[in-house]
Amino acid sequence: MWEESFYELSIVAGRQQGLITTAQAGRVGVDDAALGHFQDTGLLLELDWGVHQLASSSLGPRYAYPYAAWLAMAPDRFLAERPAAPADDVVLSHESACRLHGLGSFSAPHMVFTSPSPVTAPRATTIHVSRLAGDDIEIRMGVPVTTPHRTLLDLVRSGTDHPALERALTEAVQRDWVDLHAVHRDLVALAADHHFPATGPEFVHYFLSDVEPRSLSPRNLKSYTELTLGDVVQELLPSVLRVVRETHRDGAAPTDADETLSWDIAAEIVGRSRWRR
Structure with missing residues (x-):
């Protein structure tokens, strides 16, 4: 009995980075009692939000928890039933995107998503309603997440404190994950409302004071030169x-x-x- 149930569970979870929701498990005939048994025997780990991870899954915590939160946004739908275009679904964003990318140091307790339309959020989840362009999104270990460029813009728009922005922007530029010229171009329109300098030299001094120009990629060295x-x-x-x-x-x-x-x-x-x- 247990073997058949776990087999059905494993088939579904195997298509979802080794994760499955309680609602999905119910759709393949695996009830709460069976899920509890699998947890007790160490075959499953409950990640919260009614999402479980197979013990055999290789997805580490950095990606498992955001992916679990993403599954929990539509817990009764299998991966194949979610929208084919990432922009038509919820996307990890803001501080949560920074944590996934490893940019800056953000300890916000909530998972943060951007949705093209209002949705009911699970507990400990924040939703921003905004339509993302396709090039604002990338997929990291199965998790739809805003690009570093879009993430920085969202942080500014949401009023993130400037020291946190400085660290995230500095790391993104140093790793060549963003084009400094493009970031500056898109942030100029936000400078007055969010109280930071817009002109090139002052912008660089304000946000990138710890950057060593000689360490930058060719494109960002050129951008740094143009600005300063x-x-x-x-x-x-x-x-x-x-x-x-x-x-x-x-x-x-x-x-x-x-x-x-x-x-x-x-x-x-x-x-x-x-x-x-």
């Missing part, structure tokens, strides 16, 4: 643009692409000469 030494890049730009224009052997007029390329080259030259000697 934009005037120097601007001074070099005409010389670079002149060289780029000389490559047009057919006498064609310079294009917007030439301007962009010249700026990128000038920023890279300034960054490398200043911090990578």
